Amino acid sequence: MTDAHAYPVPVEPPVDRVTRLSDRVLSRMPRWLGPVAVLGCIGGALGYTMWSTPASSGADSIPTCLVKLTTGLDCPGCGGTRAAWYLLHGDIPAAARHHLLFVFAVPFLLYLYVAWAGQTAFGWKLPQLRLSPKLLAFFLGAWGIFMVLRNLPWAPFTYYFV
Template sequence: MSTGESWGPAETVGPTGAAVRRRTLRRAALTLGVGAAGAGYLWHTDPHQPGQLLIPCPFKWITGLLCPLCGGTRMAYDLMHGEVVTAFHDNAVLLTLGGPVVAYAVVRWLVAGLRGREYRPRLSGRGNAVVLGIAAAWMLARNLVG
């Protein structure tokens, strides 16, 4: 082995800024299309009425308890129809905390991607504990209080 050689892992070069922009635009367009199709279906399918063709919550199906996300479909339906108070009743924590956090992450991802940079949100151990703690407290509260 000569003095300039290395046996370690080769350096990897990430995608170029243009490639990141193209990938971001493709993913955003796909997500927008799937979201629009889902919203179009949900617009005409009232999840408050029994017998609708919607995916049931597997946690509730198995345990009979409400999970932290239960009511999210009804909440989305109510928001699309301008019923904010009813949406709040369906899932208050998801509406007040989850919506803004997801919106922030999506905007941050789009801005970084359109600038040609990768954005990978990561939660620290403390962040994971906070999210799981809020979810557990919300699940307990809504199942005990009703």
């Protein structure tokens, strides 16, 4: 007697030449290359931020925000580049004025990178941050509320309008 509700056994798809090549290349790469590549991307982003001087630029100059340029409203990320620029210059109050949640998140992002890079490159066993779905939903909700409040046209919310 056969079971009518039996689930089919999954079949591995055939491996194509591109997958075999990428698997071979990835298996030969040193462990430290991933963290160094990410660090290079972070360095490039910070270098661009330092080069562009976003603190003295308007909505229509480089780097630009399309939402701010077209609607005049601050999007959820508006002020993040300026906040990074002020953080790089050690001005935490000005950075918080431009993007409060970005300033709050930076230490956690730095720790996540150091823990991941240390584990990947050197085998360090740093405690990992546990980000539950509820915590992420809370942070995204706070980010959305922050976006709405910073666009309200009366005090004290106009202080965060960048």
